[in-house]
Amino acid sequence: MPRAKSSVTIADVAREAGVSTATVSRVINENAPVSAATAMRVRAAIERLNYRPSAAARGLASRRTHLIGLLAEEISAPFFAPILRGIEKGAREAGLGLLIHCTQGTPAANSGYRRPLGPHNTDGILVFAGGLQEEELVYLTSLEFPVVLLHRSPPDSLDIPAVTVENKRGARELVRHLIEVHGYRRIAFLRGPEGHEDSYWREQGYREALAAADIPIEPQLLAYGGFDQKIAQQAVTAWLEQGVKPDAIFAGDDEAATGTIMALQAAGLRVPEDVAVVGFDDVYLAHPLMPPLTTVHVPIEAVGREGVRELVRLIAGGEPEPLTLLPTELVIRRSCGCQEEA
Amino acid sequence: MPRAKSSVTIADVAREAGVSTATVSRVINENAPVSAATAMRVRAAIERLNYRPSAAARGLASRRTHLIGLLAEEISAPFFAPILRGIEKGAREAGLGLLIHCTQGTPAANSGYRRPLGPHNTDGILVFAGGLQEEELVYLTSLEFPVVLLHRSPPDSLDIPAVTVENKRGARELVRHLIEVHGYRRIAFLRGPEGHEDSYWREQGYREALAAADIPIEPQLLAYGGFDQKIAQQAVTAWLEQGVKPDAIFAGDDEAATGTIMALQAAGLRVPEDVAVVGFDDVYLAHPLMPPLTTVHVPIEAVGREGVRELVRLIAGGEPEPLTLLPTELVIRRSCGCQEEA
DNA sequence: TGCTATACTGTAACCGCTTACAGTAAGCGC
DNA sequence: GCGCTTACTGTAAGCGGTTACAGTATAGCA
Numbered sequence A, B: 001m002p003r004a005k006s007s008v009t010i011a012d013v014a015r016e017a018g019v020s021t022a023t024v025s026r027v028i029n030e031n032a033p034v035s036a037a038t039a040m041r042v043r044a045a046i047e048r049l050n051y052r053p054s055a056a057a058r059g060l061a062s063r064r065t066h067l068i069g070l071l072a073e074e075i076s077a078p079f080f081a082p083i084l085r086g087i088e089k090g091a092r093e094a095g096l097g098l099l100i101h102c103t104q105g106t107p108a109a110n111s112g113y114r115r116p117l118g119p120h121n122t123d124g125i126l127v128f129a130g131g132l133q134e135e136e137l138v139y140l141t142s143l144e145f146p147v148v149l150l151h152r153s154p155p156d157s158l159d160i161p162a163v164t165v166e167n168k169r170g171a172r173e174l175v176r177h178l179i180e181v182h183g184y185r186r187i188a189f190l191r192g193p194e195g196h197e198d199s200y201w202r203e204q205g206y207r208e209a210l211a212a213a214d215i216p217i218e219p220q221l222l223a224y225g226g227f228d229q230k231i232a233q234q235a236v237t238a239w240l241e242q243g244v245k246p247d248a249i250f251a252g253d254d255e256a257a258t259g260t261i262m263a264l265q266a267a268g269l270r271v272p273e274d275v276a277v278v279g280f281d282d283v284y285l286a287h288p289l290m291p292p293l294t295t296v297h298v299p300i301e302a303v304g305r306e307g308v309r310e311l312v313r314l315i316a317g318g319e320p321e322p323l324t325l326l327p328t329e330l331v332i333r334r335s336c337g338c339q340e341e342a
Numbered sequence C: 001t002g003c004t005a006t007a008c009t010g011t012a013a014c015c016g017c018t019t020a021c022a023g024t025a026a027g028c029g030c
Numbered sequence D: 001g002c003g004c005t006t007a008c009t010g011t012a013a014g015c016g017g018t019t020a021c022a023g024t025a026t027a028g029c030a
Helices: A010-017 A021-029 A036-049 A054-061 A078-094 A134-140 A167-180 A198-213 A229-240 A252-265 A298-316 B009-016 B021-029 B036-049 B055-062 B079-094 B134-142 B169-179 B198-210 B228-239 B254-266 B299-313
Strands: A067-072 A096-104 A124-128 A147-150 A164-165 A186-192 A223-225 A246-251 A276-278 A296-297 A325-328 A329-331 B067-073 B097-102 B123-126 B147-150 B164-165 B187-193 B223-225 B248-250 B277-280 B296-297 B325-328 B330-331
Touching: A010 A036, A021 A036, A036 B223, A067 A078, A067 A298, A078 A124, A078 A298, A078 B079, A078 B097, A096 B079, A124 A298, A124 B325, A134 A147, A147 A298, A164 A167, A164 A198, A164 A298, A167 A186, A167 A198, A167 A246, A167 A276, A167 A329, A167 B009, A167 B079, A186 A198, A186 A229, A186 B198, A198 A276, A223 A229, A229 A252, A252 A276, A296 B325, A298 A325, A325 B330, B009 B021, B009 B036, B009 B055, B021 B147, B036 B299, B067 B079, B067 B248, B079 B097, B079 B123, B079 B169, B079 B248, B134 B147, B147 B299, B164 B169, B164 B198, B169 B187, B169 B277, B169 B296, B169 B330, B187 B198, B187 B228, B223 B228, B254 B277
Parallel strands: A067 A096, A067 A124, A124 A147, A147 A164, A164 A325, A186 A223, A186 A246, A246 A276, B067 B097, B067 B123, B123 B147, B147 B164, B164 B325, B187 B223, B187 B248, B248 B277
Antiparallel strands: A096 B097, A296 A329, B296 B330
């Protein structure tokens, strides 16, 4: 394979400016004193030659890639977009590039010497929910490689910093609202995917709220909604066909809430008059939905931003913050039966 | 700065397997014959040492980063998610990493030697809409650096491959449906952002459809919707306050359609009985909207996939396909006045 | 004045891989 | 048996930066 035509290198700049390559490197990285006059000459040369340092060479020599990675199972709308935006913004502000990779149905691809993201090509990685298997986390930890978990807590005995939100509290408040303000007692819950922590904690919050109001859990009011519009739609339709008709449905997340509303309306039921529906996340579609969805606001973008902040701290060798729990907030709209707030 | 503790290198593998580093490199890259027995020994050594080649060293030596970049103005939901998914999937299948960067309000950051994405750190880039200024495109072209444009056509006299969709045809069919099936004559249009090509071509399609039906353009039925829910909402509210009441509103995109529906309903008007509304894109929220939105389906994910395919071809030195126009398709739901299709 | 700290700069040794080049051994046609 | 391929392997020269180390000049200080 023929060598590509070589682009301008640091040696060219050095020659042009009449200095050594070391000096050029120093003015670029600003990590050693260089006289103002020399620096100016060098900068002029860089400008003139349109020089751009090779990331590979720089990375090889300095052992820093200036890249962080994001590993996720799936880039699924609409939850992923805001978190990605937060991460991208954080990375940009920290002067880091962002490498993203989905593990979507390719667990095997994540091993062997073709592993997509790791110490060989990034300075640290962010793992969103199930984006990486536990054993891989163990391995990276043994290398002291910086990793931050998003919407997931670390495996036992591994102290990997995690950033997530107050799912349990948010769910509890939400269900409490349903009980105390609206007097609903038969409140159904649609679970999210198995093993998904957000789902787990939301269910705990749901249970706590019911327990606090002395309402027993009715097993037939618990079903699988998968944090997915279609699945939730089917689950709700199945309920209706079986004659199960709750006062209210806590759909687990907004996507499932959307499917829930569609199923209810398709069956001729009115929301919230016949059945109230609430979601979780407050993603983009919650507001324009008809009726506007009562939900719990999750600071999704902030999770991404905080994740990067934590990762940057780890990369710099700082002390990790074991857990960052971002607050959630009840957002009352109309699907619970309230009139829209002012 | 102390050198980080060195990880296992190709030399370690070579020693472990009793071969030269060249041989190890050859079994990894499979680009030269290696005897089966040797290859096996090398692979075992790699496995045993948990060796992972350094991307930087590899890139420096081979002048290939195995990375492609994506440059966009903003990671805005909900249009961005599917295109990103298509790109990520395409990149993954091609064995390339994906580096993403937003230029969001930082045009200056895109010059100087800190430029985020370019020949110094990627093998080629994808530019989404206004993600990169024209002069930068000119520069990259002069370097023969692989670039593919998404939802944007190349500047004059630059033959950069572009991938986009049949906006004009889609808009024309959509408006024709409004005219021919429903008999609407006063059809308003909400433009997208200035300079946005999708917006431009959709307006052309709108104009052509009206012209074909001999309906004159009424300037007061054209307004700025910004491909944005809030802006569209305000624009429609303004119309209503001025007593402008069209038969139907073509909102430019689904986001604007959402805002349009919200504004109309807030004013006590029924959709589609009083005013019909149609969008464009068929993004995630179009279906669950109430009423379900009649729109034009845009194969967003396919744009991303095709973009990567084209970029990979360019990187491999293949002949570029100047323009890839992906088909759009009318999706009839209820907001136009139709009963939902079967 | 002599000595030392400081500011600046250059030399050159890597960083970990790829690959041109060269060499060896075996296979093949005559 | 000889020259020529072909298959395989090793040697070593980069790739384009960073940075330890050393050197020079100047300033500060006793």
